[in-house]
Amino acid sequence: MEKNLEFYFVKLQQDKTQRSFEQIYKLTSLRLFGVIIRILKRKELSEDCLQEVYIKIWNRLDSYNAEKANMMTWMSTIARNHAIDYVRKHELPIQDDFELSIIKDEQIHFLNSLEANDASKQLHDCLKQLKAESRTVVFMAYFNGLTYDNIAKAVGSPVNTVKTWVSRSLPILRKCLEGDHA
DSSP states (O other): HHHHHHOOOOOHHHHHOHHHHHHHHHHHHHHHHHHHHHHHHHHHHHHHHHHHHHHHHTEEEEGGGGGTTOOOHHHHHHHHHHHHHHHHHTTOOOOOOOOOHHHHHHHHHHHHHHHSSSSHHHHHHHHHSSSHHHHHIIIIIIOOOOHHHHHHHHHHHOHHHHHHHHHHHHHHHHHHHTTOOO
């Protein structure tokens, strides 16, 4: 899939044709819908949000930088951030229906699937550099789209502690992913 996605993405950046964009949509819509529905929890809202995400992707094609992230990561970040903005804009209640035991199982599954390619293996290795509690809150915040308040309740720590764990983890991950292993 990555090769096809890369091919159509480069083609789309060069000539912005509807056909290329349709191919991008076919290759990525299920993944991006998954990112969005985990945050919004409702199918119809997630479908509306997904359409808005593709408009943002179309409008931001020129801002994509392959040196900073792969295409799927870039698009997933746009989807995640837009879904969170969608919740705020429409004043939707945040529905976090998870338990820590489920999160841990999802983390294991997620990490196993990350090893499928080299870039994902690097992320896996970089996540290992984080302390267990930091890794858990980063997963909750960035892979499950949870708020700091809800993460704090789930892990039994103050909100400011959770924010600190996340803010200290991100530079570590960024440095590791950029290959600056100092």
